[in-house]
Amino acid sequence: MTAGRSSEANGSSSANGFDFGAVAKGPVSSSSASRTPSESASGVPRNPSVSALRGQFGDAVLRSQVNAGDQDVVYVEPERILDVLRWLRETPEEHYDHLADVTAVDYGGGHPLEVVYQLWSIPHRRALRLKCELPLPSLEIDSATAIWTGADWLEREVYDMFGVRFRGHPNLRRILMPDNYAEGHPLRKDFPLRGRFSRAEQTRRALSQEPEDYYAPGELANRTPQTADDTEGGAA
Amino acid sequence: MGLDRPGVLGAGTPAFLTTKLDFVVNWARRNSLWPMPFGTACCAIEMMASAASNYDLARFGMERMSFSPRQADVLICAGRVPYKLAPVLRRIWDQMMQPKWCISMGACASSGGVFDVYSMVQGIDTIVPVDVYIPGCPPRPEALIYGLMMVQEKIRGESLTRHAELRAEEPSAAGRPRADEQEVVDLTGPFGNSTQQNRLSGSVETSAVGRPADRLP
Numbered sequence: 001m002t003a004g005r006s007s008e009a010n011g012s013s014s015a016n017g018f019d020f021g022a023v024a025k026g027p028v029s030s031s032s033a034s035r036t037p038s039e040s041a042s043g044v045p046r047n048p049s050v051s052a053l054r055g056q057f058g059d060a061v062l063r064s065q066v067n068a069g070d071q072d073v074v075y076v077e078p079e080r081i082l083d084v085l086r087w088l089r090e091t092p093e094e095h096y097d098h099l100a101d102v103t104a105v106d107y108g109g110g111h112p113l114e115v116v117y118q119l120w121s122i123p124h125r126r127a128l129r130l131k132c133e134l135p136l137p138s139l140e141i142d143s144a145t146a147i148w149t150g151a152d153w154l155e156r157e158v159y160d161m162f163g164v165r166f167r168g169h170p171n172l173r174r175i176l177m178p179d180n181y182a183e184g185h186p187l188r189k190d191f192p193l194r195g196r197f198s199r200a201e202q203t204r205r206a207l208s209q210e211p212e213d214y215y216a217p218g219e220l221a222n223r224t225p226q227t228a229d230d231t232e233g234g235a236a
Numbered sequence: 237m238g239l240d241r242p243g244v245l246g247a248g249t250p251a252f253l254t255t256k257l258d259f260v261v262n263w264a265r266r267n268s269l270w271p272m273p274f275g276t277a278c279c280a281i282e283m284m285a286s287a288a289s290n291y292d293l294a295r296f297g298m299e300r301m302s303f304s305p306r307q308a309d310v311l312i313c314a315g316r317v318p319y320k321l322a323p324v325l326r327r328i329w330d331q332m333m334q335p336k337w338c339i340s341m342g343a344c345a346s347s348g349g350v351f352d353v354y355s356m357v358q359g360i361d362t363i364v365p366v367d368v369y370i371p372g373c374p375p376r377p378e379a380l381i382y383g384l385m386m387v388q389e390k391i392r393g394e395s396l397t398r399h400a401e402l403r404a405e406e407p408s409a410a411g412r413p414r415a416d417e418q419e420v421v422d423l424t425g426p427f428g429n430s431t432q433q434n435r436l437s438g439s440v441e442t443s444a445v446g447r448p449a450d451r452l453p
Contacts, residue, residue: 177355178320186354195354199424200417202354203362206319207326207413 047072049094049128057084062133071129078132081117082142088119088128089147096121096128102144102154104162108189115141115164134164143169161187180209258395265309265335266391267297269384272308272332274325277315279342279374286377298384305331310387311364312380316344317357323411329364330410334403337387340366341380343373348424358424362415 050072054061060080065073076084088096096119105114112133119128143166144151155166156175163185183196243249275283287293302308305328317325340360343349346369348358370383394402
């Protein structure tokens with residue numbers, strides 16, 4: 001069944017110029033050696049940071065490719081990601097001072113999960129995308145919060161949705177799903193669409209939580225409950 | 237003579253009238269329904285349009301949106317409600333004074349709509365008791381006004397002698413789902429497009445583009 005579908009997909013790919021088989025196969029690596037180093041296939045100048053990264057980090061840069069015509073994607077060794085990010089931010093020629101997004105992709109089918117860093121250099125007006133492939137059994141990577149404080153919530157979201165643990169994150173807890181959520185990480189490919197629990201159990205758990213639970217303990221520590229005396233004092 | 241004894245319906249008419257207490261109380265209640273807006277999505281835009289001058293809910297006694305549940309009479313849940321928001325919705329309902337009514341506006345609030353997913357409440361009637369369901373995605377302002385007028389019709393049939401029965405609230409039910417487990421299961425079963433899916437669908441491998449033949453050449 002699967003084979004028949006894929007051959008059908010390949011057959012129609014020539015008709016409308018879209019390779020459905022490639023979509024089903026997931027990410028494909030394209031070696032930058034097959035193209036001239038300074039130019040992508042579409043003629044758009046390559047981001048000079050790619051070759052600079054290769055020169056600086058050598059083997060830590062696994063491969064690179066160009067997506068959507070002009071988006072340079074660099075695959076980096078997960079152990080070195082913090083060095084690479086810090087170098088990209090602090091070197092004057094690179095100066096990627098804006099971390100636009102941290103997210104992740106699960107391609108399913110046993111493919112490694114990819115953590116994606118989308119960088120933007122405001123002075124140089126350059127975008128660079130870094131990816132780290134994490135094998136499914138050990139989803140751990142260093143936190144970028146020491147470099148960009150704004151990575152805090154982005155990494156919490158990746159942890160919540162994919163279960164990637166960020167080493168050194170100051171407050172790694174769920175951000176979108178409730179704190180007492182026990183069904184796993186919803187954007188993983190092995191997660192059933194309706195969740196793992198029955199609707200009755202989900203409803204029961206939802207109402208067993210207190211809305212105040214979403215505050216950080218520090219925010220609640222300074223909160224004093226309002227009493228009738230306070231109200232009267234304010235009115236007088 | 238007409239000045240010192242003004243009649244109910246003008247000079248010369250009787251200065252008093254007799255009626256039923258139920259009629260007067262229901263008349264007052266149904267013509268001063270203040271909505272508590274619980275707007276979470278696009279339905280809330282239509283709810284705002286209903287309150288604005290073109291449709292003007294105030295004509296029917298919904299004089300203003302009451303942004304405090306303490307002064308509200310009818311809860312309008314407009315939009316999808318995720319499980320994370322369910323305790324908030326229940327708490328607002330619990331904070332509203334009796335007599336109170338609830339409108340479930342739109343497909344998502346009434347049934348979960350297209351969001352038959354892990355994070356979404358499949359109908360707020362599992363959380364709070366609902367008086368009127370308004371279909372639509374989103375319903376037009378006329379539909380919301382019609383729903384509010386159905387609430388008015390419902391109030392018209394109420395009676396103070398049945399107050400204890402109509403407005404009964406178990407104190408221990410506060411903060412808990414309205415429906416019991418079996419009712420939740422019955423209410424949240426697959427329907428419509430989602431009959432193609434089941435609880436095991438996550439473990440079935442599907443190709444990224446399932447039906448390339450559907451694409452136009």
